[in-house]
Amino acid sequence: MLRLGERMTDNIFDGFLSRKTLFKNKEILRHDYQPQSLPHRKTEIETLSFNLVEALKGHIPSNMTLYGVTGAGKTAVTSFVCDELEKKGQELKRPVQSIMVNCRQIDTQYRVLSHIGNSLLESHEIDEIPFTGWPTDRVFGELIKRMDSRKGVFVIVLDEIDHLVRKAGDDLLYNLTSLNASLNHARACVIGISNDLKFTDFLDPRVRSRLGQLDVIFNPYDAEQLQDILRQRSNLSLNEDVLGDGVIALCAALAAQEHGDARCALDLLRVSAEKAEQSGSPMVEQHHVRSAQHQIESDQMTPIISKLPSQQKLVLSSILINEKNGLRNIQTGEVYAIYTQACRYVGQNALTQRRVSGLISSLDMLGLITARTISRGRYGRTKEINSCIPQNIDPVMIMVESEPHIEDVFSSNYKHQSRL
DNA sequence: AATCCACAGGAAGCCCGGGAAC
DNA sequence: GTTCCCGGGCTTCCTGTGGATT
Known part of the structure; x- marks a missing residue:
């Protein structure tokens, strides 16, 4: 047993710290990392920007619905375009603010409205809308008040909107898509992101026509495109010459089987590299990918079950x-x-x-x-x-x-x- | 063509806990 | 303390359904 003061230089982390790492920057391989460019999504970016540029001209952009399977880049493209829009808005002194709401986590009318309301708080303000207690129309009124006092254009992005509609109905969408009628000094547009092409079947026809002014379809990535994405990210995040033969192709092929999910491909590559590093291997090999696949499956499912x-x-x-x-x-x-x-x-x-x-x-x-x-x-x-x-x-x-x-x-x- | 099974799944309503307002 | 609101979990009641069987 080690006594205090004995062999002071030894520490359980020393071995790992001195081990040669395969990563330059691991964050870049995370699927929520926002890269400088998004390969194979040029058309979609253009469609979104072409519509949202109206906000910079002082007009109201059309509401949009984006469709596509998980990991097809819908969220990445939207937040990329919104970021650029906000930057340009600042430059031109035309305030634009985007508000992202993940409707899988925030999945009732009340919570979405209070989330949007609270994300409009200035840092010195403390009067948060409580997570329960108020009547919904009061939350809505407060939201209008805050938007009007901040002025400018608000882009409200409802990610996984199909989940919300299935669970809570379309009242919220009705209210949000008619925001502009209540606003005096501000303007709003709604972008819905859905995995399900048919979710609008559940909507009231009025909401459907207001929300679906512009539809954008994101096709799943094929294996070749996934390879491009992986290559781009791995160049930035991994050291040179650490990827063995066919590793990228295997990750891409496995993810392409999972309906072209880029998230899945990136996770697979990152975990494979972690596995290789852990085992002290100087290269990521195909067997690391296989074992990463098993680990990802298990990591995802274990907490769900427990x-x-x-x-x-x-x-x-x-x-x-x-x-x-x-x-x-x-x-x-x-x-x-x-x-x-x-x-x-x-x-x-x-x-x-x-x-x-x-x-x-x-x-x-x-x-x-x-x-x-x-x-x-x-x-x-x-x-x-x-x-x-x-x-x-x-x-x-x-x-x-x-x-x-x-x-x-x-x-x-x-x-x-x-x-x- | 009619019947019938074993449910699916929608709708309404109850109960409870958490919170705000008065 | 009382009343109101929201949301989640649940029950009860109900109508709908696809295809094998009669």
Whole structure:
């Protein structure tokens, strides 16, 4: 054992610090890093700028909706263009302010309005809109007041707008797209960003026509384009000659399989390089990419599973128990039967089947299971449920860590109740 | 063509907790 | 302290549905 004062020069970090690093700047390989240029998005940037330049001329830009799959560069392009717009606005003394709202995190009308309102606060002001308590129309009134007092053009960007509409309806969009009627000294335009081409089907026709004044489609990147992006970023972030043969191509190919997701490609390359560095390898090789792929999968899924609410864990356990018993394509009723037994076993009240059906759908949305609605003719309509947790993850262990009683659910035997 | 299954999933409403205003 | 508002979790009630079976 080391005693205080003994071998003072040794420190557990010394070894890592002296190890040769592969990175020049790791931040550049993060998907939220904003690069100086965005390859293969010239047309989209032009379309956005052509519209938003109106703000610099004192006019109101059209509202826009941007469509495209995850990692197609919608958010990156928008924040890039908005940054440039704000800079030019300052230069020309025509104030423009963009406000980004991620509707996956901020997903109710009240929260979006208060978030926008609070991001318009001057640094000396302290009267924040509370996160709950006010009537929504008061928050809206406060927002108008703040916009008018600050003047200029406001570009409100609603990222993942489809999520918001599905959850909270279109009241908010109705209010936001009619902001200009209430504003006296300021102007506003709304940019919606959606992964789902069809989300406007849920909208009131008036909102649809106001929001969809200009639609921009972002096509997914193909493998070649992903390679360009990776090359551009790796030149800036990695040391020279550290990438082995075919590493970029492999990252791009794997990400292209994931519907051309640039985020995925960048994460893959960064984690691969970290893996290589960790193992003391001077080069990133293809096997690092493979192991990075596994680690990313596991890193994404582990916290999702461990943070599931207790009832949701029981539902997931019921699905896993069915699978452990050798069943595939499990029906809602079968899951529910096991679930009620499991609840009894751990002494919890069982929720209704309607609720459990909803919980199954949300497990599907989280990507832990696939639940496909099918019709089995005379034998009714149901969901066909399968878990899709990768082999290298042990969901039971993750759940047991936060809720030990789950282990009892698995150790008991429900076999006799299921189809077997 | 009619029937029927096993649900899906929408709508309304209840309850609770957190917070503001009076 | 009371009243009002918002949001989340949940139940209850209900209508809708695709295709095998009759």
